[in-house]
Amino acid sequence: xxxxxxxxxAAALVIYTAIAGLxxxxxxxxxxxxxxxxxxxxxxxxxxxVVLFTISVWYSVRSLGTQSEADDIRAVESANAGVIFGIxxxxxxxxxxxxxxxxxxxxxxxxxxxxxxxxLYFAYFVLRNAIDEEQKRAKIAAxxxxxxxxxxxxxxxxxxxxxxxxxxGNGGNPGFNSYDLDSRMRMVFxxxxxxxxxxxxxxxxxxxxxxxxENKQL
Amino acid sequence: xxxxxxxxxxxxxxxxxxxxxxxxxxxxxLYVVSTVFVCYMSFQIIDKITWNALFWIIMLFASxxxxxxxxxxxxxxxxxxxxxxxxxxxxxxxxxxxxSLLMILLTIIALIFYSLVFDFPKGADILMYxxxxxLGSLSFSTIFTxxxxxxxxxxxxxxxxxxxxxxxxxxxxxxxxxxxxxAMDGLDRSVSLDEIGLLAVINVIxxxxxxxxxxxxxxx
Numbered sequence: 001x002x003x004x005x006x007x008x009x010a011a012a013l014v015i016y017t018a019i020a021g022l023x024x025x026x027x028x029x030x031x032x033x034x035x036x037x038x039x040x041x042x043x044x045x046x047x048x049x050v051v052l053f054t055i056s057v058w059y060s061v062r063s064l065g066t067q068s069e070a071d072d073i074r075a076v077e078s079a080n081a082g083v084i085f086g087i088x089x090x091x092x093x094x095x096x097x098x099x100x101x102x103x104x105x106x107x108x109x110x111x112x113x114x115x116x117x118x119x120l121y122f123a124y125f126v127l128r129n130a131i132d133e134e135q136k137r138a139k140i141a142a143x144x145x146x147x148x149x150x151x152x153x154x155x156x157x158x159x160x161x162x163x164x165x166x167x168x169g170n171g172g173n174p175g176f177n178s179y180d181l182d183s184r185m186r187m188v189f190x191x192x193x194x195x196x197x198x199x200x201x202x203x204x205x206x207x208x209x210x211x212x213x214e215n216k217q218l
Numbered sequence: 219x220x221x222x223x224x225x226x227x228x229x230x231x232x233x234x235x236x237x238x239x240x241x242x243x244x245x246x247x248l249y250v251v252s253t254v255f256v257c258y259m260s261f262q263i264i265d266k267i268t269w270n271a272l273f274w275i276i277m278l279f280a281s282x283x284x285x286x287x288x289x290x291x292x293x294x295x296x297x298x299x300x301x302x303x304x305x306x307x308x309x310x311x312x313x314x315x316x317x318s319l320l321m322i323l324l325t326i327i328a329l330i331f332y333s334l335v336f337d338f339p340k341g342a343d344i345l346m347y348x349x350x351x352x353l354g355s356l357s358f359s360t361i362f363t364x365x366x367x368x369x370x371x372x373x374x375x376x377x378x379x380x381x382x383x384x385x386x387x388x389x390x391x392x393x394x395x396x397x398x399x400x401a402m403d404g405l406d407r408s409v410s411l412d413e414i415g416l417l418a419v420i421n422v423i424x425x426x427x428x429x430x431x432x433x434x435x436x437x438x
Binding site for chain 1: 364365368371372373374378381382384385386388389392393396412413416420423424427428431434435
């Protein structure tokens with residue numbers, strides 16, 4: 001993956017969404033008003049996070065089989081990058097909530113579950129720090145990562161649907177695409193998702209490569 | 219059918235060991251009784267919502283204490299001995315089954331005692347609340363058994379047990395509290411079918427993942 005075309009593509013897509021997302025026409029909706037533009041920034045964060053966590057689990061599964069150090073580092077670094085995007089997703093969501101729901105944090109189920117699913121990954125990092133021996137750490141952390149992943153899926157995608165929530169797509173509220181993600185918004189939204197996922201992957205590869213270099217110097 | 223035989227023997231071993239010392243049983247019972255008593259002293263009268271939340275908080279900590287020891291307290295020598303005799307699948311199945319049995323027993327005793335001290339709220343569907351308690355203890359034991367196995371490998375298990383298990387147990391606890399609240403309010407039983415289904419699915423996922431992962435975890 002040393003080819004650069006996809007990095008240029010990622011940068012171009014994100015610059016395009018920043019410009020087009022703020023300048024292009026959006027549907028006029030009550031309450032949401034202009035904050036609907038946050039859709040281009042808030043939702044792609046979660047897509048990027050889920051993609052990075054999936055990469056992390058994939059390499060955890062592989063590292064159990066191969067016992068290779070590189071797979072372990074890949075797993076932990078993609079989880080690190082995923083946590084960055086998770087925090088960004090919570091922050092963008094909190095800002096959006098301030099202007100539509102009235103408070104940064106209103107203890108909405110969706111907000112709580114997003115925070116708890118980040119806690120899962122903090123626990124994963126604590127577990128890693130608790131074990132000194134590298135091979136053992138790789139194995140046990142991989143097992144916890146695989147064990148925690150289905151719980152994260154339940155937290156983010158199943159539970160909020162069962163509870164009363166202000167968040168679109170949950171608690172009986174219609175999701176965005178059913179009424180206002182019209183074709184104009186799609187033209188910015190899909191490139192934004194792709195762009196941020198690629199940026200996330202780029203962050204992860206950079207972290208992975210620095211970590212490998214650091215380990216070589218030891 | 220070798221697996222079933224091994225599981226049967228391991229569960230028998232656990233029960234005999236437990237019966238000899240009665241450590242978990244008495245310890246947790248004492249813990250539950252004293253907590254309920256302290257709560258009674260401080261609350262005197264509690265409203266419905268607190269009644270439900272309090273019960274689940276007590277059960278959460280009781281089950282962490284009871285199940286944490288299932289792997290943490292095995293000595294290294296005995297673990298090695300067990301590992302030479304049985305397959306990893308048999309070990310994790312036996313531990314989970316044994317913990318489930320222990321937890322169901324403890325939860326039912328705890329619930330009976332709890333409802334003696336704080337009466338069941340009026341109009342509660344008592345049978346359904348017992349179903350919720352049993353399902354809850356099942357879910358606690360499947361999750362905590364695996365987490366205890368992970369924590370026991372790290373050396374300083376007691377502290378990590380709480381850190382590792384709380385984020386995993388919170389989704390289950392939320393579903394359980396909702397289910398138990400439905401039962402407590404005496405809602406129609408069909409209302410809770412969603413929660414029962416979700417709990418069953420979570421338990422099946424956890425058991426499958428534990429069965430797949432434990433063989434990698436058990437040998438050093």
